[in-house]
Amino acid sequence: MATRSEALVSNPGEDRQEPKSVIRPTDDQARQLAKGLVRAARFGALAAIEAGSGDPLASRVAVATDLDGTPVILTSTLSGHTAAIKETPACSLLVGEPGKGDPLAHPRVSLFCEARQIERGSKDHTRVRRRYLARHPKAELYVDFGDFAFFRLELNRASLNGGFGKAFALEQSDLLTPVADLEQWAAMEDGAVAHMNEDHGEAVRLYAEVLLKAGSANWRLACLDPDGLDLVAGDRTKRLWFSERLTDPQDLRPTLVALALQARNN
Incomplete structure (x- = not known):
């Protein structure tokens, strides 16, 4: 009788099992958790491709949302992440604040986005400016400086981690x-x-x-x-x-x- 190791060598496909997916089916609770994390976020980690070098760049940014739930950031042209998202608009934003204990036990969501600069003086700019200042009133000191601009981070999809063993893949329609x-x-x-x-x-x-x-x-x-x-x-x-x-x-x-x-x- 062949041993188990011999059987695996003679028939490599035998006894193999498909890896179990860790992604749970998306439900309304997951949708509300993800949307709530974005709506409540005061800041996040913006991941982009550094202009010129092509290296990964992560920056902390203050966050607000537009009426539909799209994340909004205000950045200076002097910052590296502004040049990054202007050259390569594809970026991601991680939001979700840790609390007591293990930081990995707390929910967070990674948003896959395309950065779009908002034209100064447009209706979008007026609306976003008001909503941003409602969340970050101290930004009124510099919001109208010429080297600052608003960007909408247009959502494509998201990866929600609701805590250990609670992973979800969300689409744009789940988020907005x-x-x-x-x-x-x-x-x-x-x-x-x-x-x-x-x-x-x-x-x-x-x-x-x-x-x-x-x-x-x-x-x-x-x-x-x-x-x-x-x-x-x-x-x-x-x-x-x-x-x-x-x-x-x-x-x-x-x-x-x-x-x-x-x-x-x-």
């Missing part, structure tokens, strides 16, 4: 929020955010402290979109998801009223 009328949403957001912070600060506080269990702080509304609200307090950020995606900006007011009522009744 459809916005039917971008300009209408942008105009509504501008007034709604200011109104909530100036006239309904108590409701904003309840969203954070009651609905999100975020603790007492000077919470304010930073941004909103069809999927939810971004709340900030200093360096802290929290994401409050709507129970259903809003398709019309006119649905925002009753949704905010209902959330405030829910918080007061808890």
Whole structure:
């Protein structure tokens, strides 16, 4: 009788098994986790190809999002990563902050992107500038300098690591929020955010402290979109998801009223 080693030599394909995939099927929980990591990110690691040398280059960048969830960065022409993404727009962005204990046990997502510079003075620039400053108010000191520019990191796909043994491959449709009328949403957001912070600060506080269990702080509304609200307090950020995606900006007011009522009744 042939030994096992002999059998493997005489028939190399015998007893071989296909490697088990570590990628889990994408579900709504994975989609929301990935989108939440991007929406809540204050910074990330940008990976690009260094201009001239072709070497890998990793840089820390401050991050915000456009209305549809596309990451946005503000960079100086003096920085190496600006030259890198201008020469080779293909890049990736890693977001997801570690907490206590093993940093590899905390969720993070790698986004595969194409960098697109936003033209200064355009409607896109006005909208992105406002949303970026809502997340990074100190950037107002230099945001309008001539050597600074905004880039949208247009999403192609993503690799989500939700912690040990929780890997997902996401497509563009898993990551972005459809916005039917971008300009209408942008105009509504501008007034709604200011109104909530100036006239309904108590409701904003309840969203954070009651609905999100975020603790007492000077919470304010930073941004909103069809999927939810971004709340900030200093360096802290929290994401409050709507129970259903809003398709019309006119649905925002009753949704905010209902959330405030829910918080007061808890």
